Amino acid sequence: xxxxxxxxxxxxxRALRVEYHAARGLVARERxxxxxxxGFSLEPxxxxxxxxxSGSGKSTLARAILRLVPVAAGEVLWRGEDLLRWDRRxxxxxxxxxxxxxxxxxxxxxPRMAVVETLEEPLRIFESGLGRRERRARVLRxxxxxxxxxDAMHRYPHEFSGGQCQRIGIARAMMSAPELLVCDEPVxxxxxxxxxxxxxxxxxxxxxxxxxxxxISHNLxxxxxxxxxxLVMYRGRLVETATREALFAAPRHPYTRAxxxxxxxxxxxxxxSADPSRAxxxxxxxxxxxxxxxxxxxxxxxxxxxxxxxxxxxxxxxAGPDHAVACHRREAQTP
Amino acid sequence: MSDGPxxxxxxxxxxxxxxxxxxxxxxxxxxxxxxxxxxxxxxxSGSGKTQLCLALMGxxxxxxxxxxxxxxxxxxxxxxxxxxxxxxxxxxxDPQTALTPHLRIGSQMAEVLVHHRRVPGSQAREAARxxxxxxxxxxxxxxxxxxxxxxxxxxxxRVLIAMCLLCAPQLLIADEPTTALDVTVQxxxxxxxxxxxxxxxxxxxxxxxxxAVVAGLAARIVVMYAGRVVEEAPADALFRSPRHPYTAAxxxxxxxxxxxxxxxxxxxxxxxxxxxxxxxxCPFVARCDRSSDRCRHEPPAMVTLDDGRRxxxxxxxxx
Ligand SMILES: Nc1ncnc2c1ncn2[C@@H]1O[C@H](COP(=O)(O)OP(=O)(O)OP(=O)(O)O)[C@@H](O)[C@H]1O
Ligand SMILES: Nc1ncnc2c1ncn2[C@@H]1O[C@H](COP(=O)(O)OP(=O)(O)OP(=O)(O)O)[C@@H](O)[C@H]1O
Ligand code: SF4
Ligand code: SF4
Ligand SMILES: [Mg+2]
Ligand SMILES: [Mg+2]
Numbered sequence: 061x062x063x064x065x066x067x068x069x070x071x072x073x074r075a076l077r078v079e080y081h082a083a084r085g086l087v088a089r090e091r092x093x094x095x096x097x098x099g100f101s102l103e104p105x106x107x108x109x110x111x112x113x114s115g116s117g118k119s120t121l122a123r124a125i126l127r128l129v130p131v132a133a134g135e136v137l138w139r140g141e142d143l144l145r146w147d148r149r150x151x152x153x154x155x156x157x158x159x160x161x162x163x164x165x166x167x168x169x170x171p172r173m174a175v176v177e178t179l180e181e182p183l184r185i186f187e188s189g190l191g192r193r194e195r196r197a198r199v200l201r202x203x204x205x206x207x208x209x210x211d212a213m214h215r216y217p218h219e220f221s222g223g224q225c226q227r228i229g230i231a232r233a234m235m236s237a238p239e240l241l242v243c244d245e246p247v248x249x250x251x252x253x254x255x256x257x258x259x260x261x262x263x264x265x266x267x268x269x270x271x272x273x274x275x276i277s278h279n280l281x282x283x284x285x286x287x288x289x290x291l292v293m294y295r296g297r298l299v300e301t302a303t304r305e306a307l308f309a310a311p312r313h314p315y316t317r318a319x320x321x322x323x324x325x326x327x328x329x330x331x332x333s334a335d336p337s338r339a340x341x342x343x344x345x346x347x348x349x350x351x352x353x354x355x356x357x358x359x360x361x362x363x364x365x366x367x368x369x370x371x372x373x374x375x376x377x378x379a380g381p382d383h384a385v386a387c388h389r390r391e392a393q394t395p
Numbered sequence: 396m397s398d399g400p401x402x403x404x405x406x407x408x409x410x411x412x413x414x415x416x417x418x419x420x421x422x423x424x425x426x427x428x429x430x431x432x433x434x435x436x437x438x439x440s441g442s443g444k445t446q447l448c449l450a451l452m453g454x455x456x457x458x459x460x461x462x463x464x465x466x467x468x469x470x471x472x473x474x475x476x477x478x479x480x481x482x483x484x485x486x487x488x489d490p491q492t493a494l495t496p497h498l499r500i501g502s503q504m505a506e507v508l509v510h511h512r513r514v515p516g517s518q519a520r521e522a523a524r525x526x527x528x529x530x531x532x533x534x535x536x537x538x539x540x541x542x543x544x545x546x547x548x549x550x551x552x553r554v555l556i557a558m559c560l561l562c563a564p565q566l567l568i569a570d571e572p573t574t575a576l577d578v579t580v581q582x583x584x585x586x587x588x589x590x591x592x593x594x595x596x597x598x599x600x601x602x603x604x605x606x607a608v609v610a611g612l613a614a615r616i617v618v619m620y621a622g623r624v625v626e627e628a629p630a631d632a633l634f635r636s637p638r639h640p641y642t643a644a645x646x647x648x649x650x651x652x653x654x655x656x657x658x659x660x661x662x663x664x665x666x667x668x669x670x671x672x673x674x675x676x677c678p679f680v681a682r683c684d685r686s687s688d689r690c691r692h693e694p695p696a697m698v699t700l701d702d703g704r705r706x707x708x709x710x711x712x713x714x
Contacts (some may be wrong), residue, residue: 082545083499090537092545114549114576115533163548163575167490181449190411200432211669214414214431218456222488222571223604248574251439256660263659278549278577279605279651285660322605326649327634336553390572 068140069101070272071125072241076134076364078124094120098134105240105270107262109304110281112318118276119163119291126158127151127273140145156186159233163276165225169217175228176213179203182236202231205261207254219325222249230258234265241265242274244360247282253336259286280323284308290384292316297358298376302383314362318347356388364389399468400427401598402566407463409446417460418670421562422622428466428566431596433588435613435630437606437645439667440617443603445488447627448568451600451670452485463478467566481511484559488602490551490575494543501539504558511562526557529587531580549575551669556584561592567591573608585612606649610634615703618642621668622680626706636710638704640683677709685710691696 078095095117102108110118123129125136129145136143144156148286162168169178179199183190190198193218203212206227208326217225226249233241244260246384247255265271277283283290290307292300292315300313359365368388376384411420421443425500436444449455451465456479467483487493495503504523508514514522520539527535531551543551552575559567563586567588575579589612603609609616609630616633618626618641626639637643648661665682668674677683677690690709 064653081546083540083542084537085540112577113554114580115547119547162490164491167491205667209669211671221420221441221445227440241636244573249439249440249604252606252645252650252664253661254440256650256662257646259660260662270685278575278581280578281652282660284414285650297625318579319577323652324578324605324611325652326607326646327610327631328646347713370490378545 069137070139070236072099072101072134072135072137073125074099074137075120076121076124076136076345077132078129079132079369080120084123093296095124096295098296098298098340100291100298100301101271102240102274104122104272105266106289107266107275107287109287109290110274110276110293111280111283111290112299113279113295113315114278117296118291119244120199121277122160122244126160126242128160152381154394155180156236157239158242159240160242160252161226161233161235161244161246163230165222165229165249166217166231169232174214174216175203176233179229179235180234186236191285198333202235206231207257223251223380227254227258235267238271240272240274242276244276245274245278247277247279255282259318262286272356280320292319297305297357297373297386299358299386300384301376306380306383310380312379312383312390313358315358316360364392399429402428402469402600403431403464403466404447404451405464405466407450409443409449409450410463411458412460412520413671416671416673419622420522420670421450424619424622424624426617426624426627427601428598430565430598431592432615433592433599433601433613435464435609435616436600436602436619437609438619440604441492441623441667441670443670444619445570445624447619448485448570448600448602450482451568454485481562482564483568484562484564485568486552486555486559486572488570488574490542490548490555491543493555494551497542498542499539500541500543500554502545504539504554507558507561518635523557526561527554530557530560531583532557542672548577549577549580552576553580553584558707560587563595564631564672565596566600568600568602570602573603574585575607579607588612606634608644618645621674623678623707624705625679626704627708628704630703631704632702636712636714638706638714639703640685640706640710640712642706643680643712644682652656662711677707685712 076095076098080092080094081089082092083092098121111293124131131144176199179197183195200210208227230246247258262273275286287304291298291301294315300316311320354373355370357367374386374388376386379385379390405425407421407424424447438444450461452596501520503517505516508519508522509516524535524539527538532553533539556572572582588599592599601609601613613630617624618629620641625641637646644663648663650660663682668678676692677695680686680690695707695709697705697707
């Protein structure tokens with residue numbers, strides 16, 4: 061992907077490809093390439109933001125690197141070892157170090173388990189030496205850190221609001237003190253104050269224990285706040301990768317630019333006009349009717365599309381220091 | 396605009412029996428929505444927004460105790476759920492649980508039309524396909540053949556929105572409808588909702604944590620805290636000069652999309668009272684920088700002003 065990758069990152073994905081076989085007819089299945097030729101690396105203590113179109117394969121990529129969905133091609137290296145080759149036992153041992161907060165907080169919690177059981181489970185598995193009181197104390201501390209109180213302990217998932225479930229999911233993932241935390245839309249169901257609290261908590265954890273974060277979000281403001289580098293996905297492929305500074309100051313891919321332009325703004329007290337956000341909402345042009353095969357997947361929406369864009373799929377190519385873009389006409393996109 | 400609100404909620408309470416006393420999910424909410432109007436609801440996580448919506452739909456779980464009144468102009472109080480289902484539609488916060496797992500998207504969507512509108516099957520499928528295209532699904536025909544688990548989070552969310560819009564409801568209740576959408580698709584969906592509001596006078600009750608989204612669509616905004624309405628105002632007035640300290644804090648916490656990146660994100664210290672907690676005075680008192688002794692003992696009454704603003708605070712911010 062780029063030349064500056066240091067010798068052994070915590071996690072590295074190479075030419076990853078994930079396919080699903082989705083329902084088509086009664087029995088017929090159609091092949092969906094959800095992730096195609098994706099590579100990136102992640103250092104300890106680093107936050108990698110992952111943004112992109114809805115349905116572009118972000119959740120699939122996150123699941124693939126944790127072996128929660130089968131990988132069709134490519135490698136995933138954990139401290140240099142291909143984790144796709146680990147056997148069951150190995151995987152189980154190492155799972156502790158890699159945790160995920162799922163996109164759907166309701167569906168990812170066990171409805172029959174009270175919160176305290178959910179949070180104690182990782183401790184029982186990974187720190188079986190702990191006494192009951194110490195376990196409780198840790199659960200309580202974690203609940204407080206995610207902004208929930210002791211009265212949450214003995215309640216069940218269905219008794220919580222969306223944002224509360226999401227925080228329980230975050231607390232559960234953090235109970236096992238992972239080295240890598242994958243967060244799939246972790247703050248979308250939270251009010252801005254708790255969102256800030258969670259983002260600050262992630263930053264604190266990172267400072268305390270050099271945890272690496274893969275942070276998937278449609279909230280570009282939060283991604284900008286938290287990430288060191290950012291990956292942009294569109295229809296299963298990376299279309300741009302850059303440092304935070306470069307991505308937000310000088311985006312090069314037309315999709316990234318459309319994305320940044322569409323971020324709605326909060327009107328500020330004292331501001332003259334109430335609603336600059338409405339004016340700033342461009343209508344996304346309609347996508348193609350069917351799946352795109354070959355060429356640049358963005359071409360139906362792209363104002364710069366040319367003949368070559370239908371003929372060849374653009375590859376990621378350097379566009380500056382630690383900055384790469386997959387666009388045939390990247391020279392036309394000078395910042 | 397019209398003869399009266401299409402939806403009127405009066406002193407609604409929702410409670411559940413709990414271990415040490417009842418859990419008050421919604422403590423006291425009154426609000427109204429006119430035909431063709433979009434009202435936004437914002438507020439802290441756990442403040443009762445979803446419970447309020449479910450109560451409006453008549454979809455609360457069995458243990459819930461409900462007090463107060465809900466009037467819907469299209470269907471009298473206590474009307475059978477089918478009547479409501481046709482005229483009021485709700486986009487749920489968790490699309491996963493709102494779709495039937497073993498049915499293809501096409502069958503689920505078509506069924507809504509066949510059932511409520513007696514539209515023939517083939518026509519219903521075509522209507523479903525075109526609605527999916529309008530919410531920005533790139534391959535709508537392919538999507539109809541899929542099962543819910545075969546879609547991404549944002550695709551499921553759009554399927555639900557499309558399904559709700561199929562019946563042309565008079566009132567759309569949308570609980571965090573765009574959380575899983577990228578901002579370009581979000582803009583497209585919000586634009587569609589705005590158009591239906593304008594052209595078909597569809598009323599919208601929009602719940603969202605994204606203040607910018609609410610600001611973009613809603614003309615009026617209701618702010619909730621600890622199961623109550625603490626402030627209501629026209630959208631521009633609310634952002635220009637919030638009167639309730641919680642509203643001001645909420646707006647102050649919203650991160651900036653541009654400009655310098657602060658070392659830490661702004662937060663509101665402390666926690667809201669739990670749903671099981673009782674309090675004598677103002678629910679916000681422990682976190683409020685304007686609080687006085689009075690706030691601890693005396694619940695602030697709702698003050699309604701001439702310009703349609705209302706707030707419940709002993710020491711409101713100056714206008
Ligand atoms: N189990 C599955 N079977 C078939 N197709 C699937 C399955 N899961 C996901 N897909 C498809 O794979 C693609 C990528 O989905 P994914 O959930 O990874 O997207 P995403 O980027 O996380 O989107 P969102 O932002 O909406 O959550 C989508 O086209 C989706 O329909
Ligand atoms: N079935 C239930 N039994 C007991 N308490 C419940 C139940 N459902 C919800 N609650 C409680 O009611 C309160 C309000 O929940 P609600 O889901 O309405 O919040 P919300 O405002 O939608 O929050 P969010 O923004 O996080 O979605 C919460 O404190 C929640 O824990
Ligand atoms: S490759 Fe062509 S179609 Fe694709 S983004 Fe670049 S200019 Fe647009
Ligand atoms: S009533 Fe008192 S405590 Fe409550 S918001 Fe107003 S000033 Fe603050
Ligand atoms: Mg996803
Ligand atoms: Mg909710």
